[in-house]
Every structure is written in C-alpha cells, then in structure tokens.
Amino acid sequence: MRKVSIPEDNSRKIASKSHNSYVQEGIDSHQSTQVAPSSLLQPFPESLEGRLVSQFKLVKEQLKSCLGEPFYADAGFILYEGDLTQLLSNLSKSTLKIDLTITSPPYNIGKEYEKPMSVNEYIDWCSSWMNQIYEVTEPNGSFWLNVGYLKVPNKGLCVPIPYLLWNKSLFYLLQEVVWKYGAGVSTKYRLSPRNEKWLFYVKNFQEYTFNLDDIRDPNVKYPNQKKNGKYRCNPLGKNPSDVWDFPKVTTGKKRSSRERTEHPAQFPLGVVERVVKASSNTTDVILDPFAGSCSTGIASVGLGRIFLGFELRKDYCEIAVERFNRFMKQRQEFFEQKELF
Template sequence: MFQKKVLFLNELKYRGKMTKIYKGTHMVPLNILQNHCNNKQEIFILKSKYMIEKIKESMGEPYYEKEGFVLYNENCIDFLARMDKASIELDLTVTSPPYNIGKEYEEIISIDAYVKWCIQWIDLIYKNTKDNGSFWLNVGYLEISDIAKAIPIPYLLWDKVDFFLMQEIVWNYAAGVSAKKFFSPRNEKFLFYVKNQNTYTFNLDDVRDPNVKYPNQKKNGKLKCNPLGKNPTDVWQFPKVTSGSSRSSKERTAHPAQFPLSVIDRVIKVSSNEFDLVFDPFSGSGTTGIAAHGNYRFYLGTEIKQEYCDLTIERFERYLFEKKKSNDTLF
C-alpha cells in the first residue's frame, strides 16, 4: 500500500491528471508526469515547477516567477555567491554587463576596478556552470583619454577568466552614429566561452541559415553544403534595437541598451538544449529571458535595478499574452 507522500529523485508537486496508482500522492517522479502530458508545453510547465521550487529552496523568494521564468532583484555577485553553496548548476549564461562608458544605468569607475569587478562575477559563474556549459559575453568599447578612442573590452578580459575561449563573434548591426574623423562604429563583440573545450553543447543545425544552401555546387558529384543551410559564420548580421519617434524598433523598451531578440535567440539555440537552465546576471529588459522561454529553456535572471525588473515583468507578461493569442512563440 502506498504512503500519502512518495519521495523520488526529480520529484515535484503535482495536482492534476494522474494514474490511479499515484492518485493519492502529492510527490511523484517527473518521468511519470511527462507520460500524461499532451505536448512539449505541458512538459515544460511541469518541469518548470520543479525547477522553480529548487531555485527558491536554495536562493529564497524571487522578485517574480512564472512558468519557467524566475527573476531576482539583487546584485548578481551576492546572488552568485549564495548559488555557489547551493545545488543549482547553469547550462548557459548569456549577458552584457555595463560597459563603464557612462550610460544612464551605470557609474564610471577606473579601468582596473572595472576589470576586477568583471572577473569577480565571471569567476562565480564559472563555478556554478555545468561541465558542458557555455558562457556568452557581449561587451563593447571604452575610451581612455589621451590613449585610445575605442579599446575593445574583450582585449582586457579574455585571458583573465577560467573559461576556455572558443571564439570571438562579431555582431554587425549596420546602423548607428555617424562619424567624420573615423569610421562609423557598426559592431559589437561576443566572447563565446565554454567550460570544457572537449565537451560542450553546440547545436549548429539549429542555427544554420536556410536561405544559403548553394544547391548547385558539388564536389566529386556530391553536394558540398549541408541541406539545412549554411553555417552562419563568426560575423552575424542583425539590426540593432533602434529608438526615436520615426524609427523605433517594435521591441523597443525604456532600457537604454537593449538586445535584439534575434541575436540572443541564436545564442540560446546553439549553446543550450530544451529544458536547460539559462542565466543572465544583468537581466536588463528581459530579452534573454524571453528568448530562453520561447525556446523551452528555463530562465533565471538577476537585475539590481527595480525599475528594470518591473520593465521585464511587463514585457514578459505581454509576451505570454501574445504567445497565447497566436498559439506560438514570438520567433
């Protein structure tokens, strides 16, 4: 005879459809629950309940939580230090820290202090990342008076962390400020890091360009290219999220440094799998979270500014509404 509460690994609370044998229990194996799900969305919701409870048990109550999306309003270093003592492991981190160039959401500090600060939170991310996990860091340029106009921040960081640097990705966004005495800047960099260079997630087929197949090019009578499309290379062409009364992007929010969803969508698809945990320590307007959720990944974010947490919540709720209305993702 079964007890009122049955404990298993990967268990979660469930009140809903269930086989008769487990009808009187509150805790059941996750794989049993999945057998009663009609589609991927139901599995995602079930697994997210377990994931959220696990996060809350170790990290405390979040500022916001909803079906696979958890947001904390706090300093990422404090949060990551607590996580280091918990049993939560990250599959993928995607983030863009303040560039230390005086934007409205940041305070300018010395270059040495900025680099040390970056190393501090990156080291904590490394400790909390799975062995096959990845870390994508978007950073731009900074200026040092009388020395340089535009120093690429990657030059200051790339060799000062424990992650293995796989590649630098150039994001060419095609639009921006005009210049008269130097070339107009039109790119930012992503540093693609992995924890273990011999085993890491890389789903190339999920991000191939289907519009570039070169079907008539053959070698020894065989097609030279992959039928799914071309490898997108290390130079990515995605438009920037623009502002302005006449040219504002549809996804524009009040955040001054907003990622386009299309860029982060590619990162998440290539460097994580469905039901993986994606983290962004500088959540900002919530772009990473929406891209993760839209691809059936769980999202964990921290954001030190409450106003941006509120912005993220409003944006995520709007995304859920649109998703429900169209019965599809935003992508």
C-alpha cells in the first residue's frame, strides 16, 4: 500500500520524527471498505446453486408453518420482524434446527434500540434467550456471541460482559476471541477501549463444526522455515489465533466505510465472514436473533448459507433489506464484470 508522507512540525512532540514512527515512516493511505468484500461476491458452482435453491424453499416453508409470513425472504435471506423471545419459542415447536447462531445483543448502555435494565435483569434476560437458542441448535452446532462492556453500579465502569454471561446458558464455552480495532472512543481518565469479545460456544464439545483450513492466515513471517527437513507451517497458512485484528465500520468525512448503514451498532463483514467460514458449511442455516443491519445475513448468503434473522424494529428491518438488495446488485455486477474477462 502506498505510504502517505506527513509534514513534520517540531513544535509538537507527536508530529516529530524523533518521537513518532508514523511521521518518520509515513502512514498507509486510508482505503474505505467496500459494500462487501470480493470474497462474498464469488459465483457458486451450479451444483451448490441448485442445493441452495432447494434448501431455501424448504426452510422458508418450515418457517411459515411456525412463524408465519416473513418481513422479507429472497435468495437465501429470510428476515422476521418481531421479538426474539416469542419467535424463538415458536421456532422451538418446529422440526427446523439451527446450525450456527451469530449475534450481538444490546449491551445495556443506553443506546436508542434498548430499554434500561438493572444488571441482574440484563443477565437474566440474556440467559433466557441464550438457552432458547440452545434449544433450537443442531447437536453439532455453535453459537458466537459478540459483547462489549457495561457499568455495574458501585462496582465497575467498564465491566466486560463475558464476565457476567459466560456460564449463563447450557452451551459449552470453547474459548474467548478478542476482536481488536484501531478507531474508537477517546478517553482522558482511563485507557481508550479498543477491543470487544466474541464468546465461542458449542453445544457438544466433543463434536462440532470447525473448518480451520477455511480461515487460515497466509501471511506467515517465515513460510519456508523447516524442522527436520519438513516445513513447519501448514501450506495453507497459520491458525489465525484468538486475537483478531479487524477495523471497525467507520464514520466521518473521507473515512466512512462503504458498508456503513444507518444502524448505530454494526459489526464489520470481515469478522462475521471468518465466523461463518469456521463454524458452518454450505447450505447450513445461520441465525441472528438481533439482526440489526444484517451483517450476518450478508456474509451468510455470500458464502452459500441460508440466513434467518429476527429484528424487533421495523426501521432496522427496512435498512437491512435495502442493504441486502444493494449487496445482491453488487454481486450481479461482479459476475458480469468477471464474464467480460
């Protein structure tokens, strides 16, 4: 990536080459993210296309029998408007099971889309719907939960929500994944927060879907290093570890991500794409009960899965559908462009 030079101002310590390596070396020019990465725009083999059409039709009919007509359903993307508690209760009465759930609930910090609760009420509420998800999950299924921090009165200001929720369901906690990013809130009397957590749960810790080869990182520092005459690293790359570096969906003049929607809490497609690849297979059913702007839905459909989303607010449902249609248009344009060459 091309480096951008920064003018030096010796009157400011942070602008001096002797103190700031970015000034000395130059910074990478900002590249705004696309509506969707090219990895989600690739055409599927004809055999997979046929299976996806059949699976989508089957899942849609099963859902209609227990949940009624969806807010929107097309091309593997199914969205219901309503409260997750009631929708999950109705879903549990059907034969349809979920292969993977990926979601990020409200953090109980006063956002526009949540109602205030005490910490204990919040824990009880989360425990209830987490156990509902367990009930509708396939025996070898997984649950990835993205959570941040909240305030516990008289105890702590930035308490990691995983401390409060990790054992509040029947799921088995396999591990915690740290998602770190560069941009974020600036603070004066504490360190600036630059990470959130993903809790990786499974239903059966002895048998669950995990496709490591699909998410290996090819950026290996010493790719040709050998031991006893054999290459040390897998030819597909290294295990990406439990610390993930993905930029947040940014806002601001000249720096806003193209995937940004009007939804106030949107996690990036890059993160959810890795989770979908790791913990599901093609034609699997993937649920997001706090669908929001449907990042989970975009990544799921782009990778050949069937998406089921629940969203309480109609305006967010409309944002999600508009985003999905924009994604499908971009996907079609990508196909047509490839065919030209």
